[in-house]
Amino acid sequence: MAKNGLRGLLRALGRATGSVGGHTGGMVVLLWRIGEATMRGRVSLREVVSQAYFIGVKSIPLVCVTGLLSGLVTSQQGGYQFTGSVPLYVLGSVVTSSVILELGPVMTAFVLIGRVGARITAELGTMKVSEQIDALYSLGRDPVPVLAAPRLIAGIFSTPLLVGMANTVGLFAGLVAARATMGLGPESFLYGARLFWHNWDLLYSLSKGLAFGFIIPLISCHMGFRTGGGAEGVGRATTSSVVIMIIAVLVLDALFPPLFLN
Amino acid sequence: MIEYRDIHKAYDAPVLSGVSLRVDPGECISIVGPSGTGKSVLLKTTNGLLRPDQGDVFIEGESVFGSGRRTLERIRRKVGYVFQYAALFDSMSVYENVCHGLPEEEARRRSPEVLRRVCEALEDVNLEPAQILNDLPAKLSGGMRKRVGLARAIVGRPRIVLYDEPVTGLDPVNSAVVSLLITEIQERLKVTSVVVTHDIEQALGISQRISLLDRGKLRFVGTPGEFRESQDPVVRAFANRQAAADMAVKIMEEP
Numbered sequence: 001m002a003k004n005g006l007r008g009l010l011r012a013l014g015r016a017t018g019s020v021g022g023h024t025g026g027m028v029v030l031l032w033r034i035g036e037a038t039m040r041g042r043v044s045l046r047e048v049v050s051q052a053y054f055i056g057v058k059s060i061p062l063v064c065v066t067g068l069l070s071g072l073v074t075s076q077q078g079g080y081q082f083t084g085s086v087p088l089y090v091l092g093s094v095v096t097s098s099v100i101l102e103l104g105p106v107m108t109a110f111v112l113i114g115r116v117g118a119r120i121t122a123e124l125g126t127m128k129v130s131e132q133i134d135a136l137y138s139l140g141r142d143p144v145p146v147l148a149a150p151r152l153i154a155g156i157f158s159t160p161l162l163v164g165m166a167n168t169v170g171l172f173a174g175l176v177a178a179r180a181t182m183g184l185g186p187e188s189f190l191y192g193a194r195l196f197w198h199n200w201d202l203l204y205s206l207s208k209g210l211a212f213g214f215i216i217p218l219i220s221c222h223m224g225f226r227t228g229g230g231a232e233g234v235g236r237a238t239t240s241s242v243v244i245m246i247i248a249v250l251v252l253d254a255l256f257p258p259l260f261l262n
Numbered sequence: 263m264i265e266y267r268d269i270h271k272a273y274d275a276p277v278l279s280g281v282s283l284r285v286d287p288g289e290c291i292s293i294v295g296p297s298g299t300g301k302s303v304l305l306k307t308t309n310g311l312l313r314p315d316q317g318d319v320f321i322e323g324e325s326v327f328g329s330g331r332r333t334l335e336r337i338r339r340k341v342g343y344v345f346q347y348a349a350l351f352d353s354m355s356v357y358e359n360v361c362h363g364l365p366e367e368e369a370r371r372r373s374p375e376v377l378r379r380v381c382e383a384l385e386d387v388n389l390e391p392a393q394i395l396n397d398l399p400a401k402l403s404g405g406m407r408k409r410v411g412l413a414r415a416i417v418g419r420p421r422i423v424l425y426d427e428p429v430t431g432l433d434p435v436n437s438a439v440v441s442l443l444i445t446e447i448q449e450r451l452k453v454t455s456v457v458v459t460h461d462i463e464q465a466l467g468i469s470q471r472i473s474l475l476d477r478g479k480l481r482f483v484g485t486p487g488e489f490r491e492s493q494d495p496v497v498r499a500f501a502n503r504q505a506a507a508d509m510a511v512k513i514m515e516e517p
Contacts, residue, residue: 044370123353131349134311138343139362139414140335 023244027222030144034152037145047150055116055151055217056158060165062111067166070103071095071173079182088184092192095174100201104167105208106253109216112159113245117220120151121241124224125234133225148221152214159213160206167205204260211252219245263287263322264422264454269307270316277303278314279478287421290448290455292465294500295475301458302346304475305424308456309341310334321422339365342415342423342453346430348407350399356410357395360384363417383417384410386450387443405436409443416447423447425457429464437464444468462500466490474500 078094136143178184223241264285271278277300293301306312310326319326360380361369381391387409429437441464466486474482
Protein backbone atom coordinates (compact mmCIF):
# COMPACT_ATOMS: atom_id res chain seq x y z
CA MET A 1 0.00 0.00 0.00
CA ALA A 2 2.76 2.39 1.08
CA LYS A 3 4.81 1.28 -1.95
CA ASN A 4 1.90 2.08 -4.28
CA GLY A 5 1.44 5.46 -2.65
CA LEU A 6 5.13 6.29 -3.08
CA ARG A 7 5.07 5.11 -6.68
CA GLY A 8 2.02 7.28 -7.35
CA LEU A 9 3.70 10.26 -5.72
CA LEU A 10 6.87 9.76 -7.78
CA ARG A 11 4.82 9.40 -10.95
CA ALA A 12 2.93 12.62 -10.19
CA LEU A 13 6.23 14.37 -9.42
CA GLY A 14 7.67 13.13 -12.73
CA ARG A 15 4.62 14.37 -14.61
CA ALA A 16 4.77 17.76 -12.91
CA THR A 17 8.50 18.09 -13.67
CA GLY A 18 7.89 17.15 -17.30
CA SER A 19 5.08 19.67 -17.55
CA VAL A 20 7.18 22.49 -15.99
CA GLY A 21 10.06 21.58 -18.34
CA GLY A 22 7.73 21.56 -21.36
CA HIS A 23 6.23 24.95 -20.52
CA THR A 24 9.64 26.49 -19.74
CA GLY A 25 11.11 25.19 -22.99
CA GLY A 26 8.08 26.41 -24.95
CA MET A 27 8.37 29.88 -23.43
CA VAL A 28 12.11 30.10 -24.12
CA VAL A 29 11.49 29.23 -27.79
CA LEU A 30 8.63 31.76 -27.98
CA LEU A 31 10.82 34.44 -26.40
CA TRP A 32 13.62 33.70 -28.85
CA ARG A 33 11.23 34.01 -31.78
CA ILE A 34 9.77 37.27 -30.41
CA GLY A 35 13.31 38.67 -30.01
CA GLU A 36 14.23 37.60 -33.54
CA ALA A 37 11.06 39.10 -35.05
CA THR A 38 11.59 42.37 -33.13
CA MET A 39 15.23 42.66 -34.21
CA ARG A 40 14.23 42.10 -37.85
CA GLY A 41 11.59 44.84 -37.67
CA ARG A 42 8.72 42.44 -38.36
CA VAL A 43 6.54 43.78 -35.53
CA SER A 44 3.91 46.35 -36.45
CA LEU A 45 4.22 49.55 -34.37
CA ARG A 46 0.51 50.19 -34.90
CA GLU A 47 -0.30 46.85 -33.25
CA VAL A 48 2.09 47.58 -30.34
CA VAL A 49 0.33 50.92 -29.74
CA SER A 50 -3.07 49.24 -29.95
CA GLN A 51 -2.02 46.59 -27.41
CA ALA A 52 -0.47 49.24 -25.15
CA TYR A 53 -3.81 51.03 -25.20
CA PHE A 54 -5.62 47.84 -24.20
CA ILE A 55 -3.06 46.69 -21.59
CA GLY A 56 -2.10 50.11 -20.25
CA VAL A 57 -4.74 52.77 -20.74
CA LYS A 58 -7.75 50.49 -20.28
CA SER A 59 -6.31 49.06 -17.06
CA ILE A 60 -5.88 52.47 -15.41
CA PRO A 61 -9.27 52.60 -13.62
CA LEU A 62 -8.92 49.15 -12.05
CA VAL A 63 -5.27 49.71 -11.12
CA CYS A 64 -6.23 53.01 -9.46
CA VAL A 65 -9.03 51.35 -7.49
CA THR A 66 -6.73 48.56 -6.20
CA GLY A 67 -3.99 51.11 -5.41
CA LEU A 68 -6.49 53.28 -3.57
CA LEU A 69 -7.83 50.38 -1.49
CA SER A 70 -4.32 49.05 -0.73
CA GLY A 71 -3.26 52.45 0.61
CA LEU A 72 -6.47 52.92 2.60
CA VAL A 73 -6.33 49.49 4.27
CA THR A 74 -2.58 49.59 5.03
CA SER A 75 -2.86 53.03 6.57
CA GLN A 76 -5.85 52.16 8.76
CA GLN A 77 -4.52 48.79 9.93
CA GLY A 78 -1.05 50.25 10.62
CA GLY A 79 -2.61 53.11 12.53
CA TYR A 80 -4.66 50.67 14.61
CA GLN A 81 -1.52 48.70 15.55
CA PHE A 82 0.69 51.72 16.26
CA THR A 83 -1.73 53.76 18.35
CA GLY A 84 -0.34 54.07 21.86
CA SER A 85 2.88 52.13 21.21
CA VAL A 86 4.87 53.70 18.35
CA PRO A 87 5.03 57.35 17.25
CA LEU A 88 2.28 57.72 14.64
CA TYR A 89 4.49 59.45 12.06
CA VAL A 90 6.13 55.99 11.53
CA LEU A 91 2.86 55.13 9.75
CA GLY A 92 4.07 57.25 6.81
CA SER A 93 7.10 55.01 6.46
CA VAL A 94 5.11 51.78 6.83
CA VAL A 95 2.52 52.78 4.23
CA THR A 96 5.19 54.01 1.80
CA SER A 97 7.27 50.86 2.09
CA SER A 98 4.30 48.49 1.93
CA VAL A 99 2.76 50.17 -1.07
CA ILE A 100 5.93 50.85 -3.07
CA LEU A 101 7.86 47.67 -2.31
CA GLU A 102 5.01 45.20 -2.38
CA LEU A 103 1.39 46.14 -2.78
CA GLY A 104 1.68 48.50 -5.76
CA PRO A 105 3.53 46.06 -8.05
CA VAL A 106 1.86 42.85 -6.88
CA MET A 107 -1.72 44.15 -6.87
CA THR A 108 -1.13 45.64 -10.34
CA ALA A 109 0.18 42.27 -11.50
CA PHE A 110 -2.92 40.52 -10.20
CA VAL A 111 -5.14 43.04 -11.97
CA LEU A 112 -3.24 42.42 -15.21
CA ILE A 113 -3.42 38.64 -14.81
CA GLY A 114 -7.21 38.82 -14.58
CA ARG A 115 -7.83 41.60 -17.06
CA VAL A 116 -5.09 41.08 -19.63
CA GLY A 117 -3.46 37.66 -19.22
CA ALA A 118 -6.68 35.66 -19.13
CA ARG A 119 -8.01 37.58 -22.12
CA ILE A 120 -4.85 37.04 -24.18
CA THR A 121 -4.91 33.27 -23.54
CA ALA A 122 -8.63 33.03 -24.32
CA GLU A 123 -8.24 35.18 -27.45
CA LEU A 124 -5.25 33.30 -28.87
CA GLY A 125 -6.72 29.96 -27.76
CA THR A 126 -9.95 30.71 -29.62
CA MET A 127 -7.93 31.72 -32.67
CA LYS A 128 -6.07 28.42 -32.42
CA VAL A 129 -9.13 26.18 -32.15
CA SER A 130 -11.00 28.08 -34.87
CA GLU A 131 -8.02 27.66 -37.24
CA GLN A 132 -7.26 31.40 -37.37
CA ILE A 133 -3.65 30.71 -36.37
CA ASP A 134 -3.45 28.09 -39.16
CA ALA A 135 -4.93 30.71 -41.49
CA LEU A 136 -2.06 33.06 -40.64
CA TYR A 137 0.48 30.33 -41.36
CA SER A 138 -1.28 29.45 -44.61
CA LEU A 139 -1.04 33.10 -45.71
CA GLY A 140 2.72 32.98 -45.22
CA ARG A 141 2.53 35.00 -41.96
CA ASP A 142 4.23 34.00 -38.74
CA PRO A 143 1.78 34.44 -35.81
CA VAL A 144 4.62 35.28 -33.40
CA PRO A 145 5.41 38.77 -34.79
CA VAL A 146 1.74 39.39 -35.59
CA LEU A 147 0.19 38.29 -32.28
CA ALA A 148 2.72 37.57 -29.52
CA ALA A 149 5.42 40.22 -30.01
CA PRO A 150 3.13 43.30 -29.86
CA ARG A 151 1.51 42.00 -26.66
CA LEU A 152 4.85 41.34 -24.97
CA ILE A 153 6.38 44.67 -25.97
CA ALA A 154 3.24 46.54 -24.87
CA GLY A 155 3.24 44.66 -21.53
CA ILE A 156 6.89 45.52 -20.86
CA PHE A 157 6.33 49.23 -21.47
CA SER A 158 2.89 49.60 -19.87
CA THR A 159 3.24 47.69 -16.60
CA PRO A 160 5.96 49.82 -14.89
CA LEU A 161 3.86 52.91 -15.68
CA LEU A 162 0.79 51.25 -14.16
CA VAL A 163 2.83 50.29 -11.09
CA GLY A 164 3.97 53.92 -10.75
CA MET A 165 0.34 54.99 -10.94
CA ALA A 166 -0.79 52.41 -8.35
CA ASN A 167 2.02 53.57 -6.02
CA THR A 168 1.05 57.24 -6.32
CA VAL A 169 -2.65 56.58 -5.75
CA GLY A 170 -1.90 54.18 -2.86
CA LEU A 171 0.34 56.69 -1.07
CA PHE A 172 -2.15 59.48 -1.49
CA ALA A 173 -4.97 57.24 -0.21
CA GLY A 174 -2.79 56.22 2.77
CA LEU A 175 -2.08 59.87 3.57
CA VAL A 176 -5.77 60.79 3.40
CA ALA A 177 -6.79 57.77 5.50
CA ALA A 178 -4.15 58.58 8.15
CA ARG A 179 -5.50 62.12 8.38
CA ALA A 180 -9.16 61.02 8.46
CA THR A 181 -8.93 58.12 10.91
CA MET A 182 -5.83 58.79 13.06
CA GLY A 183 -5.68 62.55 12.83
CA LEU A 184 -2.11 62.32 11.50
CA GLY A 185 -1.33 65.46 9.48
CA PRO A 186 0.19 65.26 5.99
CA GLU A 187 3.44 66.88 7.25
CA SER A 188 3.91 64.16 9.89
CA PHE A 189 2.98 61.44 7.40
CA LEU A 190 5.49 62.75 4.84
CA TYR A 191 8.12 63.21 7.58
CA GLY A 192 7.70 59.52 8.47
CA ALA A 193 7.77 58.55 4.80
CA ARG A 194 11.07 60.43 4.22
CA LEU A 195 12.64 59.03 7.37
CA PHE A 196 13.26 55.53 5.96
CA TRP A 197 13.08 56.41 2.25
CA HIS A 198 15.68 55.09 -0.23
CA ASN A 199 15.59 56.21 -3.86
CA TRP A 200 16.43 52.61 -4.74
CA ASP A 201 12.97 51.56 -3.49
CA LEU A 202 11.28 53.28 -6.41
CA LEU A 203 13.55 51.59 -8.93
CA TYR A 204 12.96 48.28 -7.17
CA SER A 205 9.19 48.77 -7.43
CA LEU A 206 9.29 49.70 -11.12
CA SER A 207 11.67 46.79 -11.84
CA LYS A 208 9.09 44.45 -10.34
CA GLY A 209 6.57 46.02 -12.71
CA LEU A 210 8.92 45.40 -15.61
CA ALA A 211 9.38 41.74 -14.63
CA PHE A 212 5.64 41.19 -14.19
CA GLY A 213 4.88 43.04 -17.43
CA PHE A 214 7.23 40.64 -19.18
CA ILE A 215 6.10 37.37 -17.62
CA ILE A 216 2.31 37.89 -17.84
CA PRO A 217 2.05 38.35 -21.64
CA LEU A 218 4.73 35.71 -22.23
CA ILE A 219 2.85 33.03 -20.27
CA SER A 220 -0.53 34.02 -21.63
CA CYS A 221 0.66 33.97 -25.28
CA HIS A 222 2.44 30.64 -24.76
CA MET A 223 -0.67 29.07 -23.23
CA GLY A 224 -2.89 30.52 -25.96
CA PHE A 225 -0.74 29.06 -28.73
CA ARG A 226 -0.78 25.63 -27.02
CA THR A 227 -4.57 25.48 -26.77
CA GLY A 228 -6.35 22.53 -28.33
CA GLY A 229 -9.66 20.73 -27.96
CA GLY A 230 -12.41 23.21 -28.80
CA ALA A 231 -14.27 25.47 -26.38
CA GLU A 232 -13.48 23.22 -23.42
CA GLY A 233 -9.79 23.41 -24.31
CA VAL A 234 -9.94 27.23 -24.34
CA GLY A 235 -11.48 27.20 -20.85
CA ARG A 236 -8.88 24.74 -19.59
CA ALA A 237 -5.99 26.70 -21.12
CA THR A 238 -7.26 29.99 -19.65
CA THR A 239 -7.59 28.52 -16.15
CA SER A 240 -4.13 26.92 -16.33
CA SER A 241 -2.69 30.15 -17.68
CA VAL A 242 -4.10 32.19 -14.75
CA VAL A 243 -2.75 29.65 -12.22
CA ILE A 244 0.72 29.65 -13.83
CA MET A 245 0.77 33.46 -14.02
CA ILE A 246 -0.17 33.81 -10.31
CA ILE A 247 2.55 31.33 -9.29
CA ALA A 248 5.12 32.97 -11.57
CA VAL A 249 4.34 36.45 -10.19
CA LEU A 250 4.60 35.23 -6.57
CA VAL A 251 7.87 33.35 -7.26
CA LEU A 252 9.38 36.38 -9.01
CA ASP A 253 8.17 38.55 -6.14
CA ALA A 254 9.88 36.23 -3.65
CA LEU A 255 13.12 36.35 -5.68
CA PHE A 256 13.33 40.13 -5.65
CA PRO A 257 14.32 40.76 -1.98
CA PRO A 258 17.29 38.34 -1.86
CA LEU A 259 18.48 39.55 -5.26
CA PHE A 260 18.04 43.31 -4.89
CA LEU A 261 17.58 44.28 -1.25
CA ASN A 262 20.77 42.87 0.26
CA MET B 263 1.89 20.86 -59.75
CA ILE B 264 1.49 19.12 -56.38
CA GLU B 265 3.06 15.80 -55.57
CA TYR B 266 2.36 13.88 -52.36
CA ARG B 267 5.04 11.22 -51.82
CA ASP B 268 4.37 8.36 -49.43
CA ILE B 269 2.65 10.42 -46.73
CA HIS B 270 2.30 8.74 -43.34
CA LYS B 271 0.67 10.34 -40.33
CA ALA B 272 -0.51 8.80 -37.07
CA TYR B 273 -2.02 10.23 -33.89
CA ASP B 274 -3.24 7.55 -31.48
CA ALA B 275 -3.84 5.31 -34.51
CA PRO B 276 -2.56 5.57 -38.09
CA VAL B 277 -4.46 8.20 -40.09
CA LEU B 278 -2.54 8.22 -43.38
CA SER B 279 -0.56 5.15 -44.42
CA GLY B 280 1.54 5.82 -47.50
CA VAL B 281 -0.52 8.21 -49.63
CA SER B 282 1.06 9.15 -52.96
CA LEU B 283 -0.77 11.38 -55.42
CA ARG B 284 0.14 13.74 -58.22
CA VAL B 285 -2.04 16.73 -59.11
CA ASP B 286 -1.30 18.27 -62.51
CA PRO B 287 -1.13 22.03 -63.13
CA GLY B 288 -4.55 23.55 -63.75
CA GLU B 289 -6.34 20.41 -62.62
CA CYS B 290 -9.19 20.29 -60.09
CA ILE B 291 -9.16 17.13 -57.99
CA SER B 292 -11.57 16.25 -55.19
CA ILE B 293 -10.66 14.05 -52.27
CA VAL B 294 -13.67 12.23 -50.85
CA GLY B 295 -13.99 9.50 -48.27
CA PRO B 296 -15.62 8.49 -45.00
CA SER B 297 -15.24 10.76 -41.96
CA GLY B 298 -11.98 10.42 -40.06
CA THR B 299 -9.98 8.93 -42.93
CA GLY B 300 -7.46 11.78 -43.01
CA LYS B 301 -8.73 13.93 -45.90
CA SER B 302 -8.19 17.22 -44.05
CA VAL B 303 -4.92 15.90 -42.60
CA LEU B 304 -3.66 15.22 -46.13
CA LEU B 305 -4.79 18.69 -47.26
CA LYS B 306 -2.99 20.33 -44.33
CA THR B 307 0.29 18.65 -45.25
CA THR B 308 0.13 20.39 -48.66
CA ASN B 309 1.32 23.74 -47.33
CA GLY B 310 3.03 22.48 -44.20
CA LEU B 311 0.26 23.20 -41.67
CA LEU B 312 0.76 19.60 -40.52
CA ARG B 313 4.05 17.73 -40.71
CA PRO B 314 3.74 14.10 -41.78
CA ASP B 315 5.59 11.42 -39.80
CA GLN B 316 7.06 10.21 -43.07
CA GLY B 317 7.02 11.38 -46.68
CA ASP B 318 7.07 14.79 -48.31
CA VAL B 319 4.99 17.10 -50.46
CA PHE B 320 6.42 18.91 -53.49
CA ILE B 321 4.91 22.15 -54.77
CA GLU B 322 6.17 22.91 -58.28
CA GLY B 323 9.19 20.76 -57.53
CA GLU B 324 10.02 22.41 -54.17
CA SER B 325 9.99 20.27 -51.05
CA VAL B 326 7.59 21.58 -48.39
CA PHE B 327 9.24 19.78 -45.47
CA GLY B 328 12.84 19.81 -46.64
CA SER B 329 13.03 23.60 -46.79
CA GLY B 330 13.68 26.35 -44.25
CA ARG B 331 11.12 28.72 -42.74
CA ARG B 332 11.64 31.45 -45.36
CA THR B 333 11.20 29.01 -48.25
CA LEU B 334 8.14 27.55 -46.59
CA GLU B 335 6.62 31.04 -46.24
CA ARG B 336 7.34 31.60 -49.96
CA ILE B 337 5.74 28.26 -50.88
CA ARG B 338 2.71 29.14 -48.75
CA ARG B 339 2.19 32.36 -50.68
CA LYS B 340 1.77 30.25 -53.82
CA VAL B 341 -1.01 28.29 -52.12
CA GLY B 342 -4.40 29.72 -51.13
CA TYR B 343 -6.25 27.82 -48.41
CA VAL B 344 -10.00 27.99 -47.83
CA PHE B 345 -10.81 26.73 -44.34
CA GLN B 346 -13.84 24.65 -43.37
CA TYR B 347 -15.38 27.44 -41.26
CA ALA B 348 -13.61 30.25 -43.15
CA ALA B 349 -11.25 31.00 -40.19
CA LEU B 350 -11.67 34.75 -40.65
CA PHE B 351 -9.89 36.94 -38.09
CA ASP B 352 -12.71 37.93 -35.71
CA SER B 353 -11.22 41.22 -34.58
CA MET B 354 -10.53 42.50 -38.11
CA SER B 355 -12.82 43.98 -40.74
CA VAL B 356 -13.49 42.25 -44.06
CA TYR B 357 -10.98 44.62 -45.68
CA GLU B 358 -8.24 43.74 -43.18
CA ASN B 359 -9.02 40.03 -43.48
CA VAL B 360 -8.68 40.03 -47.26
CA CYS B 361 -5.63 42.31 -47.00
CA HIS B 362 -3.84 39.54 -45.08
CA GLY B 363 -3.90 37.48 -48.27
CA LEU B 364 -1.51 39.94 -49.91
CA PRO B 365 2.26 39.84 -49.32
CA GLU B 366 3.11 41.46 -45.96
CA GLU B 367 5.01 44.47 -47.32
CA GLU B 368 2.22 45.24 -49.78
CA ALA B 369 -0.59 44.86 -47.21
CA ARG B 370 1.13 47.28 -44.81
CA ARG B 371 1.13 50.06 -47.41
CA ARG B 372 -2.67 50.41 -47.44
CA SER B 373 -2.43 52.17 -50.80
CA PRO B 374 -5.28 52.69 -53.31
CA GLU B 375 -3.76 49.76 -55.24
CA VAL B 376 -4.25 47.48 -52.20
CA LEU B 377 -7.85 48.67 -51.85
CA ARG B 378 -8.42 48.00 -55.56
CA ARG B 379 -7.08 44.44 -55.26
CA VAL B 380 -9.16 43.71 -52.14
CA CYS B 381 -12.31 44.99 -53.88
CA GLU B 382 -11.48 42.99 -57.00
CA ALA B 383 -11.09 39.78 -54.95
CA LEU B 384 -14.43 40.40 -53.23
CA GLU B 385 -16.09 40.99 -56.60
CA ASP B 386 -14.51 37.75 -57.87
CA VAL B 387 -16.54 35.90 -55.24
CA ASN B 388 -19.73 37.83 -56.02
CA LEU B 389 -19.67 40.11 -52.99
CA GLU B 390 -20.35 43.83 -53.09
CA PRO B 391 -17.25 45.46 -51.50
CA ALA B 392 -18.96 48.76 -50.65
CA GLN B 393 -21.52 46.96 -48.49
CA ILE B 394 -19.22 44.79 -46.38
CA LEU B 395 -15.70 46.21 -46.52
CA ASN B 396 -15.79 47.63 -42.99
CA ASP B 397 -17.95 44.92 -41.42
CA LEU B 398 -16.60 42.48 -38.86
CA PRO B 399 -16.97 38.76 -39.73
CA ALA B 400 -19.56 38.33 -36.94
CA LYS B 401 -21.99 40.47 -39.01
CA LEU B 402 -21.78 38.17 -42.05
CA SER B 403 -23.89 35.10 -42.88
CA GLY B 404 -22.24 31.66 -43.16
CA GLY B 405 -22.20 31.80 -46.96
CA MET B 406 -20.70 35.30 -47.01
CA ARG B 407 -18.01 34.30 -44.51
CA LYS B 408 -17.06 31.39 -46.78
CA ARG B 409 -16.85 33.73 -49.75
CA VAL B 410 -14.73 36.27 -47.84
CA GLY B 411 -12.45 33.34 -46.89
CA LEU B 412 -12.24 32.47 -50.57
CA ALA B 413 -11.48 36.10 -51.48
CA ARG B 414 -8.67 36.12 -48.89
CA ALA B 415 -7.27 32.92 -50.40
CA ILE B 416 -7.21 34.25 -53.98
CA VAL B 417 -6.33 37.94 -53.50
CA GLY B 418 -2.59 37.17 -53.64
CA ARG B 419 -3.13 35.36 -56.99
CA PRO B 420 -1.95 31.92 -55.82
CA ARG B 421 -1.09 29.12 -58.26
CA ILE B 422 -2.87 26.52 -56.12
CA VAL B 423 -6.08 26.74 -54.09
CA LEU B 424 -6.93 24.19 -51.39
CA TYR B 425 -10.53 23.87 -50.19
CA ASP B 426 -11.31 22.13 -46.89
CA GLU B 427 -14.99 21.12 -46.89
CA PRO B 428 -16.05 24.28 -48.74
CA VAL B 429 -19.80 23.64 -48.53
CA THR B 430 -20.10 22.20 -45.03
CA GLY B 431 -22.84 23.98 -43.07
CA LEU B 432 -24.25 25.79 -46.11
CA ASP B 433 -27.79 25.54 -47.49
CA PRO B 434 -28.20 24.02 -50.99
CA VAL B 435 -28.30 27.41 -52.74
CA ASN B 436 -25.15 28.70 -51.05
CA SER B 437 -23.48 25.30 -51.68
CA ALA B 438 -24.23 25.66 -55.37
CA VAL B 439 -22.90 29.24 -55.36
CA VAL B 440 -19.61 28.09 -53.75
CA SER B 441 -19.31 25.20 -56.27
CA LEU B 442 -19.82 27.62 -59.16
CA LEU B 443 -17.23 29.98 -57.70
CA ILE B 444 -14.69 27.15 -57.42
CA THR B 445 -15.19 26.32 -61.11
CA GLU B 446 -15.08 29.99 -62.12
CA ILE B 447 -11.89 30.67 -60.17
CA GLN B 448 -10.37 27.49 -61.55
CA GLU B 449 -11.01 28.63 -65.12
CA ARG B 450 -10.35 32.34 -64.77
CA LEU B 451 -7.20 32.22 -62.63
CA LYS B 452 -5.91 28.93 -64.13
CA VAL B 453 -5.17 27.56 -60.67
CA THR B 454 -4.66 24.00 -59.52
CA SER B 455 -7.39 23.07 -57.03
CA VAL B 456 -7.65 20.37 -54.40
CA VAL B 457 -11.10 20.06 -52.82
CA VAL B 458 -11.75 17.96 -49.73
CA THR B 459 -15.47 17.34 -49.51
CA HIS B 460 -18.21 15.07 -48.24
CA ASP B 461 -20.57 16.31 -50.92
CA ILE B 462 -20.17 13.80 -53.71
CA GLU B 463 -22.48 15.73 -56.06
CA GLN B 464 -20.26 18.77 -55.70
CA ALA B 465 -17.12 16.67 -56.26
CA LEU B 466 -18.58 15.09 -59.40
CA GLY B 467 -19.67 18.48 -60.72
CA ILE B 468 -16.44 20.45 -60.30
CA SER B 469 -13.55 17.97 -60.59
CA GLN B 470 -11.56 16.55 -63.44
CA ARG B 471 -10.51 13.69 -61.14
CA ILE B 472 -11.82 12.24 -57.91
CA SER B 473 -9.80 10.33 -55.36
CA LEU B 474 -11.29 8.29 -52.56
CA LEU B 475 -9.39 7.99 -49.32
CA ASP B 476 -10.32 5.01 -47.18
CA ARG B 477 -8.60 3.92 -43.95
CA GLY B 478 -5.56 6.07 -44.64
CA LYS B 479 -4.97 4.82 -48.20
CA LEU B 480 -6.06 5.98 -51.63
CA ARG B 481 -8.65 3.46 -52.74
CA PHE B 482 -9.63 5.09 -56.01
CA VAL B 483 -8.31 7.80 -58.33
CA GLY B 484 -10.09 8.48 -61.59
CA THR B 485 -12.44 10.67 -63.60
CA PRO B 486 -16.02 11.33 -62.44
CA GLY B 487 -17.21 8.92 -65.16
CA GLU B 488 -14.92 6.14 -63.89
CA PHE B 489 -16.06 6.92 -60.34
CA ARG B 490 -19.72 6.49 -61.25
CA GLU B 491 -19.07 3.21 -63.03
CA SER B 492 -16.69 1.68 -60.49
CA GLN B 493 -17.67 -1.72 -59.07
CA ASP B 494 -15.69 -1.19 -55.84
CA PRO B 495 -18.31 -1.41 -53.02
CA VAL B 496 -16.84 1.57 -51.09
CA VAL B 497 -16.76 3.72 -54.23
CA ARG B 498 -20.29 2.59 -55.09
CA ALA B 499 -21.45 3.52 -51.59
CA PHE B 500 -20.25 7.06 -52.29
CA ALA B 501 -21.52 7.29 -55.84
CA ASN B 502 -24.93 5.82 -55.23
CA ARG B 503 -27.37 6.54 -52.38
CA GLN B 504 -28.92 3.04 -52.49
CA ALA B 505 -25.49 1.42 -52.25
CA ALA B 506 -24.71 3.74 -49.30
CA ALA B 507 -27.93 2.68 -47.56
CA ASP B 508 -27.12 -1.01 -48.15
CA MET B 509 -23.62 -0.53 -46.71
CA ALA B 510 -25.02 1.34 -43.69
CA VAL B 511 -27.37 -1.58 -42.94
CA LYS B 512 -24.43 -3.99 -43.23
CA ILE B 513 -22.33 -1.90 -40.80
CA MET B 514 -25.20 -1.69 -38.29
CA GLU B 515 -25.69 -5.46 -38.42
CA GLU B 516 -22.04 -6.18 -37.69
CA PRO B 517 -21.50 -7.34 -34.07
